[in-house]
Amino acid sequence: MAVSKRLRYEILRRDNHACRYCGATAPRVKLNVDHVIPTSLGGSDKPDNLVTACVECNSGKTSSLPNAEPVADVEQTTFRRADELKRAVAQPIGNDIQIAFHAHLIAVWQWAWGKRTHTEPTEEEAQEAFEGLALLADGSDFTSDRLTEIAFKAGSARSTDITRFIEPQLSNEQFSLGADAVNRWSTSWEAASQDVQPSMDELAEFCDDLHHLVLLLDATAQRDTVMAAAARAGQARDTSITRHLSALRTVGGES
Structure with a gap:
């Protein structure tokens, strides 16, 4: 779902019309609303994943009242996860596949969580699960099917402790x-x-x-x-x- 003009303006107003990355303000620079975690890596169009950045923008100023309550701010964990993803993508060895698989595992975990409870995990819970799944995927020789099963079981149990769902295999x-x-x-x-x-x-x-x-x-x-x-x-x-x-x-x- 595309970010609406109204939501774009709300994000600009929340961020005081300044770039969240370098602090530059209008009219010295042109501003746009950007995803902290790209949608291609599982990022959402929710306010806590949107920031003001130094690029061309389309303002939705007329769609919002000046005295409206500010929309939800971006949590620091979102920035941290985005930074981890960017650094991982910058690494040279097979990281396109690695990042895509990490995104697949957290998506399975979130889907299983929502399917069981019809609720969404918090950003902190999603971050903790993401770190556990990525660590397990990179540090073990488990097959992709078994890792996916572990992610599903953890999500179904509404758990961020991924290691709880690693069962020894029978010979x-x-x-x-x-x-x-x-x-x-x-x-x-x-x-x-x-x-x-x-x-x-x-x-x-x-x-x-x-x-x-x-x-x-x-x-x-x-x-x-x-x-x-x-x-x-x-x-x-x-x-x-x-x-x-x-x-x-x-x-x-x-x-």
Whole structure:
């Protein structure tokens, strides 16, 4: 959406008809209203992203009353983020793609935030999330799909702490053990309850407990113990495999 003449004049009036970057004033220079963060990098047309700058302008003076309340001022975090983006763009190695991907991640985070709550994060919250996402994208070997998933989960939870949503990945051996343990647990549950299957909530609870457990184990060395614990938990119609594993002291226990 284009910036209206009225809003342009309000920005000029708020900034005392002086350039926010160098302080020059009219009529010595011609003034324009400029985006602090370019729209191509996710900047908005809201007052807190607009400033008076030393370029040709079209004034909307007649559209506003002289005694009207000033529009919202630009927050310093907006300037800081714009400066970070400009410095990053100036760097020589692959930064067009890097900046575009950073913008993609923060856009996903903001979209997920708004979709869940129908509200917008504050500038400070967006800045903190942007810094966390950029740091993670530049400092890890995660795939773009996984980074996008992390951004979505953080936004959906209305969180700026991006690291909370980094979950360890299962190895092939751990994944195989987990799948087999779920099958053993489910089969044992049905056998103990005359073919009544566990509910989806009970299955979800068991899988969550199992996931955290498998991450801590040597999936090859402790496979038999985990399978025995899964069988015990199923027979007891219990969603916790951890307490049954602790009861097994040797590999090759009851299965």
